[in-house]
Structures are given as C-alpha cells and as structure tokens.
Amino acid sequence: xxxxxxxxxRFGSTLALDGLDLRVEPGEVMGxxxxxxSGKTTTIxxxxxxxxxxxxxxxxxxxxxxxxAVALKRDVGYxxxxxxxxxxxxxxxxxxxxxxLHGFAAGEARRRxxxxxxxxxxxxAARAYTVTYSLGMKKRLALxxxxxxxxxxxxxxxxxxxxxxxxARQMRTAIAEYAAGGRTIFLSxxxxxxxxxxxxxxxxxxxxxxxxxxxxxxxRARFDAGPETTLEELFLRMTA
Amino acid sequence: xTPAPRxxxxxxxxxLLRARLRSFRNGLRLRGRVRTPLLVATAALLTAAxxxxxxxxxxxxxxxxxGPAAQAAALxxxxxxxxxxxxxxxxxxxxxxxxxxxxxxxxxARPITLGTLVAGRGAADALTDPMGALFLFPVLFAASxxxxxxxxxxxxxxxxxxxxxxxxxxxxxxxxxxxxxVIPAAHRRGAWVAMRLVSALALAALWMVGTGVLxxxxxxxxxxxxxxxxxxxxxxxxxxxxxxxxARGDRAGVVTALGRLALxxxxxxxxxxxxxxxxxLGGWEEAGASWADAAAAxxxxxxxxxxxxxxxxxxxxxxQLMVLIAMxxxxxxxxxxxxxxxxxxxxxxxxxxxxxxSLALYMATIGPLTHMQAERRAFWILRAVPVPLGRLLAxxxxxxxxIVGGTAAVTFxxxxxxxxxxxxxxxxxxxxxxxGGAAAMSFxxxxxxxGGADLSDDQSPAVGPTTIYAFLLVGGLYNLxxxxxxxxxxxxxxxxxxxxxxYWRDGVARAEICFDAEAMRVPRLRLADAATLALxxxxxxxxxxxxxxxxxxxxxxxxxxxxLVLRVGLAAFGLHLLRRAGPAGVRRPPAVLRAVAAxxxxxxxxxxxxxxxxxxxxxxxxxxVWLGAAVSAAADEVVWRGVLQGALERVAAxxxxxxxxxxxxxxxxxxxLxxxxxxxxxxxxxxxxxxQILAALxxxxxxLPGALGARLGFLVTRLAVGxxx
Numbered sequence: 001x002x003x004x005x006x007x008x009x010r011f012g013s014t015l016a017l018d019g020l021d022l023r024v025e026p027g028e029v030m031g032x033x034x035x036x037x038s039g040k041t042t043t044i045x046x047x048x049x050x051x052x053x054x055x056x057x058x059x060x061x062x063x064x065x066x067x068x069a070v071a072l073k074r075d076v077g078y079x080x081x082x083x084x085x086x087x088x089x090x091x092x093x094x095x096x097x098x099x100x101l102h103g104f105a106a107g108e109a110r111r112r113x114x115x116x117x118x119x120x121x122x123x124x125a126a127r128a129y130t131v132t133y134s135l136g137m138k139k140r141l142a143l144x145x146x147x148x149x150x151x152x153x154x155x156x157x158x159x160x161x162x163x164x165x166x167x168a169r170q171m172r173t174a175i176a177e178y179a180a181g182g183r184t185i186f187l188s189x190x191x192x193x194x195x196x197x198x199x200x201x202x203x204x205x206x207x208x209x210x211x212x213x214x215x216x217x218x219x220r221a222r223f224d225a226g227p228e229t230t231l232e233e234l235f236l237r238m239t240a
Numbered sequence: 241x242t243p244a245p246r247x248x249x250x251x252x253x254x255x256l257l258r259a260r261l262r263s264f265r266n267g268l269r270l271r272g273r274v275r276t277p278l279l280v281a282t283a284a285l286l287t288a289a290x291x292x293x294x295x296x297x298x299x300x301x302x303x304x305x306x307g308p309a310a311q312a313a314a315l316x317x318x319x320x321x322x323x324x325x326x327x328x329x330x331x332x333x334x335x336x337x338x339x340x341x342x343x344x345x346x347x348x349a350r351p352i353t354l355g356t357l358v359a360g361r362g363a364a365d366a367l368t369d370p371m372g373a374l375f376l377f378p379v380l381f382a383a384s385x386x387x388x389x390x391x392x393x394x395x396x397x398x399x400x401x402x403x404x405x406x407x408x409x410x411x412x413x414x415x416x417x418x419x420x421x422v423i424p425a426a427h428r429r430g431a432w433v434a435m436r437l438v439s440a441l442a443l444a445a446l447w448m449v450g451t452g453v454l455x456x457x458x459x460x461x462x463x464x465x466x467x468x469x470x471x472x473x474x475x476x477x478x479x480x481x482x483x484x485x486x487a488r489g490d491r492a493g494v495v496t497a498l499g500r501l502a503l504x505x506x507x508x509x510x511x512x513x514x515x516x517x518x519x520x521l522g523g524w525e526e527a528g529a530s531w532a533d534a535a536a537a538x539x540x541x542x543x544x545x546x547x548x549x550x551x552x553x554x555x556x557x558x559x560q561l562m563v564l565i566a567m568x569x570x571x572x573x574x575x576x577x578x579x580x581x582x583x584x585x586x587x588x589x590x591x592x593x594x595x596x597x598s599l600a601l602y603m604a605t606i607g608p609l610t611h612m613q614a615e616r617r618a619f620w621i622l623r624a625v626p627v628p629l630g631r632l633l634a635x636x637x638x639x640x641x642x643i644v645g646g647t648a649a650v651t652f653x654x655x656x657x658x659x660x661x662x663x664x665x666x667x668x669x670x671x672x673x674x675x676g677g678a679a680a681m682s683f684x685x686x687x688x689x690x691g692g693a694d695l696s697d698d699q700s701p702a703v704g705p706t707t708i709y710a711f712l713l714v715g716g717l718y719n720l721x722x723x724x725x726x727x728x729x730x731x732x733x734x735x736x737x738x739x740x741x742x743y744w745r746d747g748v749a750r751a752e753i754c755f756d757a758e759a760m761r762v763p764r765l766r767l768a769d770a771a772t773l774a775l776x777x778x779x780x781x782x783x784x785x786x787x788x789x790x791x792x793x794x795x796x797x798x799x800x801x802x803x804l805v806l807r808v809g810l811a812a813f814g815l816h817l818l819r820r821a822g823p824a825g826v827r828r829p830p831a832v833l834r835a836v837a838a839x840x841x842x843x844x845x846x847x848x849x850x851x852x853x854x855x856x857x858x859x860x861x862x863x864x865v866w867l868g869a870a871v872s873a874a875a876d877e878v879v880w881r882g883v884l885q886g887a888l889e890r891v892a893a894x895x896x897x898x899x900x901x902x903x904x905x906x907x908x909x910x911x912x913l914x915x916x917x918x919x920x921x922x923x924x925x926x927x928x929x930x931x932q933i934l935a936a937l938x939x940x941x942x943x944l945p946g947a948l949g950a951r952l953g954f955l956v957t958r959l960a961v962g963x964x965x
Contacts, residue, residue, distance in 0.1 A: 050348055073351040080349070084342035088266040089259060100255045101350040103247045129266055 006056030031199035077146030136167030252360030320476020600678035645679030687747030765821030778917030835949035842953030
C-alpha cells in the first residue's frame with residue numbers, strides 16, 4: 001500500500017532522510033514517531049510528491065510518489081502540519097473548492113462539501129469564514145479537506161499538534177472512525193499514548209534514520225520491558 | 241467511487257477565480273473590514289478614471305500633431321512600457337518563485353500538475369489582479385475615445401487588456417520558474433533581489449515616460465514622426481495594433497491584429513506550461529523549502545541588543561538590505577532626476593535639501609516604518625523582557641536614525657558639492673536641518689508603526705496603508721522647514737517636533753496593547769491625532785494665506801470660501817475625535833453659563849485691544865463675511881482648544897500634576913502651537929496672538945464652550961468697533 005525503498009532526501013549539506021525502508025499494509029494505521037527534526041515531515045512531503053527524493057523511491061498503491069504524483073493524489077488525503085486556508089472563504093466554500101480541485105463537477109463538489117462539513121462536525125462554523133476559526137476548527141476543516149474525495153490512504157502530519165485536550169480527543173475520534181472503515185492511515189504524531197491506542201504499528205525515526213518498525217508489544221519485548229511500560233518510555237529509551 | 245475527470249488549467253483557473261472573488265466579497269462583508277477594501281476599490285476606480293482623462297488629453301495632442309502611423313507608434317510606445325512595467329512587477333513578486341508557498345503547497349497536494357498550476361494561476365491572476373487593468377486598459381480606452389471609435393471598440397480594448405494580462409502573467413511565471421531552476425539555491429535570494437530592482441527600474445522608467453508624455457505629448461508624437469521599422473515588432477505594437485487598425489477603418493486588420501495578439505499570448509501560455517513541466521522534472525517545487533534560503537552561519541559578533549538587532553538582521557537579510565538602499569535610490573533618484581533633470585534638481589540649496597530629505601523619507605518608509613511587520617510573532621520577546629518598552633523602541637529608533645540620518649547627510653554633502661556656491665552658514669544650517677529631520681523621521685516611523693500595529697490578527701498586515709500615508713504626510717510636511725524663512729522654519733520645527741513627540745508617546749502606549757484587539761478598539765483622544773489635525777490646520781492656513789495673497793475680487797472670495805469649507809471640515813473631524821473620546825471627566829458648570837461668562841471676558845478684551853486701534857477703512861463688510869469669520873473662528877476653536885488642548889489636558893491629568901498645572905500647562909503649550917501656526921500662515925499680529933492666549937485661558941477655565949464664547953465675544957466687539965482686519 002505505502003512502500004519506501006532507500007528513500008533519502010538531502011537539503012544542501014544536510015541529510016534529512018537517510019535510506020528509509022518502510023512498508024505499510026492495506027488497512028493498517030502506521031504511527032510515524034520521532035523527535036523534532038528527525039525527518040517525519042520530509043518523509044510525508046516525499047510521499048505526497050511535494051519534494052523530490054535525492055535517492056530511493058516511494059510508492060503508494062503501487063504508484064510512484066514522484067513520477068505519478070498527480071494520479072496518486074486522487075486516492076490520497078493529506079493533512080499538513082500547518083494547514084493553509086483561504087481566510088475569507090467559509091469552511092463549506094473551502095471544501096467545495098477542494099472538491100472541485102479533485103475534479104468533481106460543481107453540483108457534486110457542493111454535495112461533498114456539505115457532507116464532509118457535517119461528517120467532521122463543523123456545525124454552524126461551516127458557514128463562517130476560516131479567519132474566525134480556532135486552531136482546533138482549522139485542523140478539523142483541514143481533515144475534512146483531506147477526506148472530501150474519499151481517499152483510500154490518509155497521510156496526517158501531526159494532526160493534534162497545538163490542539164487542546166478536547167480538540168485532540170475529537171481529532172483522535174475522527175481518525176479512529178476513519179481507520180475503522182479499513183482505510184490505510186500514515187500518522188505522524190508526538191502524542192505517544194494516542195499512537196499506542198490508534199496505531200497497529202509504529203515506525204520510529206531519529207536523525208533521518210529508521211530506528212524501529214514494530215507493534216508496541218514487539219517493542220516492549222525488544223527492550224525486555226513489561227506491559228506497564230508505556231510507548232513513551234520505550235520511545236525515550238530508544239531515542240536517548 | 242467513480243474517478244473524477246482530470247483537472248485542466250481552464251477548470252483550475254475557473255475554480256481559483258471563483259474562490260478569489262468569493263474571498264474578496266466575504267472580506268467586504270466581514271464586519272470591521274469593509275472600509276479598507278472599499279477604499280481600495282474606490283481609489284482604484286478613481287485612479288483608472290484619472291488615467292483615462294490624463295492620457296486622453298495627451299493623446300488628443302498627439303492625434304492633432306501627427307499622422308495615423310505616428311499615432312499608433314505613440315500608443316505602442318506607451319502600451320509597451322506599461323506592459324513591461326506590469327511584467328517586471330509581477331515577475332519580481334515572490335509568490336511563484338517560492339514554490340513551497342502555503343497556497344502552492346495547498347494546490348499541489350491535489351491532483352494537479354505543476355504545468356496546470358502555473359497555467360491556472362496565471363489565468364486567474366490575469367483576471368483578478370487589478371494592477372494590470374488599472375494601467376493598460378485606461379490607456380487603450382482613452383485612445384479609443386480620442387480616435388472617436390464606437391463602444392464596441394471599448395470592449396475590444398478590454399479584451400486586449402485581458403489578453404495582455406494573461407500573457408504578462410504567463411511570461412512572469414515562466415521567467416520566475418526558469419530563474420529558480422537556473423540559479424543555484426544559495427544565490428536565489430540574490431536573483432530575486434535583482435528581479436525586484438529590474439521591476440523598480442521599469443516602474444521608474446514608466447514614471448519618467450509617463451510624465452514626459454503628459455508634459456510634452458507633441459514632442460513624443462514628433463519623435464515618432466516616421467516610426468522605425470523595429471517598432472512594429474515590439475510587444476507594444478502588438479498591443480496597439482487592433483485599435484490602430486480600427487482607427488484606420490481597416491476591419492480585416494482589426495481581426496488579423498487581434499488574432500496575432502491572441503496567438504502570441506497562446507504561445508506565452510504554452511511556454512510557461514513547458515517551462516513549468518521541464519522545471520518540475522528537476523524539483524522546482526522545492527524552491528520554497530526553507531533550506532533554499534539558508535545562508536552560512538554568521539561570524540561571531542558583538543552581543544546583540546535591542547538597538548543593533550534590526551541592523552544585524554538587515555545586514556544578514558540581503559534582500560531587505562538591497563531594497564532599503566536601492567528602492568529609495570530608484571524612486572527618488574531616478575524618478576526625480578529622470579523627470580526633472582540633474583540641473584534642475586541641484587540648482588539650489590533648497591532643492592538639494594528637499595531631495596536629500598526625500599531620499600531619507602523613502603528609506604524610513606521602507607525601513608523603520610515596517611519594523612512591526614518584521615517583529616510580528618517575535619514581538620512577544622520584547623514584551624516579555626523586564627525593560628520598559630519605551631526604552632526598547634527608543635534603542636530601535638536610534639539605530640535606524642543612524643542609518644536614515646546618515647544617508648541623508650551623505651546625500652546632502654554629495655549634492656552640495658555639485659550645486660552652485662552658497663554661503664557656508666546656510667549650507668551648514670540646511671545640512672543640520674536635513675540630517676536632524678531625517679533622524680527624527682526614524683523616531684516618527686518607529687512610533688507610528690508601533691502606534692498603528694495590530695498584531696492581534698495574523699491575517700492582516702501589521703502596518704496598514706493608513707499608517708504609511710499618514711507617515712508620508714507628516715514626513716512630507718517637514719519640507720516646509722527646509723524651504724521657509726527663519727520664522728517659518730522655527731514655527732514649522734516647533735509643530736513638527738511636537739507631532740513627533742506626540743506620536744512617540746502614543747506609539748509606545750499602543751505598542752503595549754498591540755496584541756489585544758479589544759483594548760485597541762477602545763476609543764480615546766490620542767495626542768498624535770490631535771497633533772496631526774493641528775499640523776494639517778496650520779499648513780492649510782499657510783496654503784490659503786499664500787493663495788489669498790495673490791488673489792483679488794472673485795478669486796479672493798473663492799479662496800476665502802475654500803478656507804471656510806476646509807476649516808469646517810477639519811472642525812467636523814475634530815468633533816468626531818472629541819465624540820469618540822467621550823467627556824474629559826472634569827466637573828464644570830453648564831456649558832451655556834461657561835460660554836456666556838467667557839464671552840463677556842472676550843468682549844472686554846476685544847474692546848480693550850480695539851481702543852488702541854484705528855477703524856478699518858472702506859465700506860463695512862457684508863454680513864456673510866462676518867458670519868464666515870464667526871464660523872471660521874468657532875472651527876479653529878474646535879481644532880486648537882477642543883482637540884489639541886483637550887488632548888494635552890488628558891495627558892497632563894495622567895501626570896498627577898496639581899489642578900492649576902493640569903489646566904495651565906496645556907493652555908500654554910496649546911497657545912504656543914497655535915501661535916506657531918499663525919506664524920506659518922503669516923498672520924501673527926498682536927491681536928491674533930492675544931486672541932489665541934485669551935482662548936487658551938478660557939478653555940483652561942471653562943472648556944471648549946468657554947473658548948468658543950471668549951472667541952466670539954472678542955470677535956463681535958471687534959466688529960462693533962470696526963477694527964476687524
């Protein structure tokens with residue numbers, strides 16, 4: 001479903017990602033963990049075809065992420081870390097625009113926009129300008145934008161970053177509901193308890209290199225840790 | 241799920257166009273944000289209309305002077321220059337150059353190719369960017385009016401304008417994308433700066449040609465008396481050809497020329513798409529990545545302080561550095577020397593002073609006035625340290641004053657060497673005034689930007705156009721200090737320094753609350769607003785006095801009428817400020833009682849002063865003049881006593897001075913400034929100064945009603961004894 005082989009990205013003299021080999025199975029929720037600056041966002045941008053790999057390759061649904069980026073995005077939804085929104089469009093108008101960008105005709109784009117706004121629980125805010133949105137609402141709208149074309153794969157870059165506990169829980173619930181539909185999710189996050197609850201497996205990245213790919217239980221076994229050891233403790237041990 | 245059809249450039253352009261128009265409409269609707277877009281739209285329409293009028297006037301001279309071929313050549317020259325200026329300005333914008341800009345990333349996350357993105361955005365830009373249409377369409381429209389073409393030709397002018405904008409957008413994108421691919425990442429910023437300089441030079445050239453065309457249209461026409469062959473192959477000729485053919489009555493020529501233009505535009509669209517596709521294969525989409533802008537680590541330097549922080553950032557940010565130096569040089573240097581000529585510009589000490597100061601003024605507009613924009617999200621650092629904000633801002637202003645004042649001094653010294661000899665004392669005095677004024681501009685800029693900054697909303701600019709225009713207005717008025725006689729200079733300097741001090745005080749106070757939108761919305765009478773109103777009133781008085789001095793009969797009546805309207809307008813604005821500020825909080829007897837009591841005092845003073853003066857010669861003045869004088873006096877009182885003295889009293893009240901000092905110090909300061917205004921207007925007679933002092937004292941004791949009463953009582957008595965000047 002998602003596959004990278006020797007994927008590397010160099011920015012000038014800095015090697016941001018160093019030979020990433022990773023495979024995410026269909027229907028799997030993969031947690032993508034790592035300290036700040038470890039290369040998570042770079043990986044995600046490479047997967048989205050927004051950056052060109054320096055070496056190696058990445059593919060989603062069998063399509064090359066760079067060479068076939070346009071066709072790929074029909075089946076992939078993307079929530080960036082800091083989503084851009086047009087300040088003076090309403091939530092529904094933004095959804096309608098993005099549905100249009102995915103090639104849906106005006107009527108269908110409108111229908112999808114309304115449905116997505118309702119699905120994500122924007123409520124009355126769907127008719128408000130995004131400039132008036134709180135960060136939580138902006139993130140929820142951005143998630144709706146990622147879902148408006150019903151993608152088979154969802155790539156989320158720190159979706160709960162900056163959200164308050166209630167907002168973070170709402171976001172987690174929305175992701176869990178989506179994952180329950182059997183979709184593949186690639187989730188970059190710093191919230192390790194959420195990753196433990198949501199993800200089938202986690203991949204841990206440090207200084208651009210993959211340190212581990214395993215289920216939380218496998219990680220505990222690898223470090224001879226008991227079931228009471230949290231993923232956070234394992235993560236800190238691994239990246240210390 | 242049924243796969244959606246592939247999104248083409250036309251569809252993307254349509255979607256972007258709709259989103260932008262909606263966004264604009266919504267921006268207008270959003271409460272509290274209606275004013276600025278409406279003002280911008282109105283100003284744009286008025287500007288376009290003015291361009292139509294101006295160019296029509298000049299083109300009519302061209303048409304009356306030369307034959308059809310030379311007329312078309314003149315139109316092609318102007319249209320070509322406008323198109324080149326538009327292209328340069330668009331190519332120099334950073335939006336497409338930084339492919340990783342938020343909007344581009346937003347769009348590239350959808351199933352859209354880079355070529356489609358460039359074509360779609362370019363097409364949407366062509367229709368939604370008003371700048372191109374603002375300049376080119378008026379030129380074409382004016383030409384069709386002068387040639388007496390039917391309304392269908394106006395539509396043709398609009399079609400040509402849109403086609404040209406599309407071509408310009410595409411060529412600008414192609415240039416940007418190609419430039420990014422050719423220039424290595426480390427030098428991209430330099431390349432971008434170079435593009436901006438080309439753009440500024442193109443606009444300066446446009447300005448020079450524009451003023452040349454308006455000044456001497458016949459000269460331009462004669463120059464193209466026999467148009468050279470190469471002119472036919474310039475973009476301007478392509479643009480002007482359809483209307484030129486229509487003017488000749490060549491209908492087939494119109495179709496051919498329009499088709500040729502459309503083909504050229506189609507070629508540019510294809511070129512932009514091809515360049516984007518080619519560049520996309522090479523990773524152009526990474527051009528906006530932060531690493532692309534990264535420079536080598538700076539060498540060790542002295543400890544950074546609030547004072548040198550801005551300077552260090554500028555030195556490291558070469559884009560800003562180049563803009564700071566090059567823009568003023570281009571706009572002031574090229575435009576003034578280019579339009580007015582070197583000999584004219586360096587002909588006298590006054591012109592050299594004004595030029596040096598103007599250069600510094602532009603520099604201050606680009607530098608310290610935009611510091612709050614640069615601070616933006618980092619401003620909390622200054623707000624969180626245990627140092628008074630006033631001290632931090634003063635350090636910032638001092639650092640900028642060194643640059644701006646230094647530039648003014650260097651320019652002045654260089655130009656003085658090139659001008660005809662002048663007395664050394666005058667040169668030194670002028671140099672001190674230029675340098676001091678430029679340095680003070682830095683303080684004014686820091687103060688105004690701090691006072692106008694709104695950091696509560698990330699979407700709007702920290703420093704809006706109103707602040708920039710207010711800065712240019714106040715700064716521009718310093719020219720009076722540079723050009724006047726000794727008395728005028730002293731009076732102007734007093735008013736100017738007071739204005740700078742008032743802005744400084746209010747700017748520091750406002751910077752304390754710039755993150756708090758609610759606190760900033762609380763209406764209050766700001767000393768800076770009062771100072772600006774007083775300054776404008778003083779200069780309006782001077783302008784009217786100058787106009788009245790050379791006027792006789794009906795012309796004099798017209799000047800006096802204009803003066804009355806202007807004073808009433810300023811007073812109305814003053815009343816608006818007073819109403820917004822609310823009551824001063826001082827308990828006083830009823831306004832009518834205060835006014836009547838003060839009018840008796842005023843009448844007594846008027847009678848006492850009139851006793852020593854002779855009666856006015858000639859016939860008694862008509863009642864309308866007396867009424868006008870009364871209204872004018874009342875309007876003056878609103879400005880000088882109501883607003884200015886009122887604002888000073890509010891400041892004094894905050895200083896916890898004694899009750900007498902709280903009233904008398906503002907009265908003294910207000911009267912002093914009002915007398916300075918009289919000096920500027922050449923009306924500083926003994927009686928005029930006495931009435932200012934009387935009104936200031938009346939305002940201190942009995943508020944604005946008292947000042948109005950005293951002033952009117954004084955005036956009526958003077959009228960009664962017939963010594964009104």
